[in-house]
Amino acid sequence: MNFLHASQNESMAMALEGNRLSNVSRELYDEVICELMALFCRHHPSKREAVLQFIHPFLSRPFPGHRVATVAALSQLLLSAVDGGLSSDMIADIAQSLLRCIDDAHSVVRKQGVRGLGQLVLLWQQQQQQMPAGALVDEQTVVKEVLPAACRSLNDSVPVVQKEAVVVVQRACLVEGLPATGRRLLLRSSCHLQPIVDAEDIALRAAGLDLLGRLCSTAAAAAVAGVENGQDTTHNCNADDADADFTRHLELLVIHCIVRLEDTSGVVSSAASRCLQQVVAALLWEAAPSHAGSAAAAEAAELLRRRDDEHMEFERFVFPFVAMLHKPGDASLMAKRLEICRLYFTPETNGQKGADGASRILGLATCVASGFVAAALARCLGDVAPRPSSLLCSVCRDLMDLVSVEDSDFRAQIARILGFFDILTGPKPQ
Secondary structure: OHHHHHOOOHHHHHHHHHOOOOOOOOOOHHHHHHHHHHHHHHHOHHHHHHHHHHHHHHHHOOOHHHHHHHHHHHHHHHHHHHHOOOOHHHHHHHHHHHHHHOOOOOHHHHHHHHHHHHHHHHHHHHHHHHOOOOOOOOHHHHHHHHHHHHHHHOOOOOHHHHHHHHHHHHHHHOOOOOOHHHHHHHHHHHHHHHHHHOOOOHHHHHHHHHHHHHHHHHHHHHHHHHHHOOOOHHHHHHHOHHHHHHHHHHHHHHHHHHHHOOOOOHHHHHHHHHHHHHHHHHHHHHHOOOHHHHHHHHHHHHHHHHHHHOOOOHHHHHHHHHHHHOOOOOHHHHHHHHHHHHHOOOOOOOEEEOOOOOOEEEOHHHHHHHHHHHHHHHHHOOOOOOOOHHHHHHHHHHHHHHHHOOOHHHHHHHHHHHHHHHHHHOOOOO
16 A cells, blocks of 8 residues: 555555555455556556566465465466566466465465466467467466366365366366367366365355356367267267266266255356256267257256246156156166265255354255155166165165254155155066
8 A cells, every 4th residue: 555655656546445455354365465466567567577576586485475465466467468468488487386376285375376377277268269479378388287287276175266266167168279188187177076066155066066067068069079070979988088087977966966956045056057958968968969969958958947937846847857867777877876865965965054153054955855856866767676775775764864853844845755765665576
């Protein structure tokens, strides 16, 4: 604040006071630095290189505040490069500095480091769209160093870091002419999404679901392009481990998406609905490429649309929808999906902090939703043999334990779900 006034730049000082950025707190410290650097770059673009030389040594200081301020400033310096005013060497130096911050012990340093990588991907996206004569962002650096670091950060232990990583991966999915190596790397990041779509943080859950939908669009676009070019889709899928891994993850993540349709947050529920449109299209295309897959995906999309437009009860929606996604003969997949449903029956894996801050309260809405999904999966078994009888009995025991919850409406829903498990009687004898 004093520096800005001392510079006699009234417009910067007024902007600072107008945004109330002089009120620095521990929680907002890094964001204040970002705003300060954004203002500086806007009003003194010719001095950016000098600022970089001045702040760079602070990145290796042991005091966390120095590192936080430095990485936040570096992130904004990189964002200011959209005007083309930074050289490729400066951008490369900043990128390497940001990459070193990804493994910092301080979560805010990691947060701003990942955000800076997102700014670099934004520059790369702009570069791919405009195709300038001299490239400022090195594509190999982005594909081999930046994207792996961003995908790794999806697995960070701190939600704010994960949110920034989600943004980076989403931006990378939007890059035109994404190299095959980069596409495979992004698809493999799906292995980190399950904890994100079930995170306690509402914004993170919604962002994770939107990212999953974006990854599905990326995979589908590549598959469609392969068919249009006359490639053997089945052969290519088997040959490409990344696509096969993505499909395996998707076959399980779809259960989380269905359950999140009943999330108590409207933001998350809407994100789950959008995501499912892309997920079922990718899964059904994979099961039956070209016309058959398109028809099945259209039928599933229509059911999702009716659910939203007609405010269809979850029970009416989930049985036909799960049946569309069922893979007959894949007992292993069925067992894994039922185990996912069981995760939502306990507050440890499906809950939020209680009023005392120590205990956890069961998420009743998603618990009921997972119960209906489990019942729908059981109904898909039909007369198949051998049957996962032990697992089905475990699901029913879990549901019976929930009858003790002191909520009459919840208990009534659980009792109704148990009524659908008459399939446990097994096939009629011949």
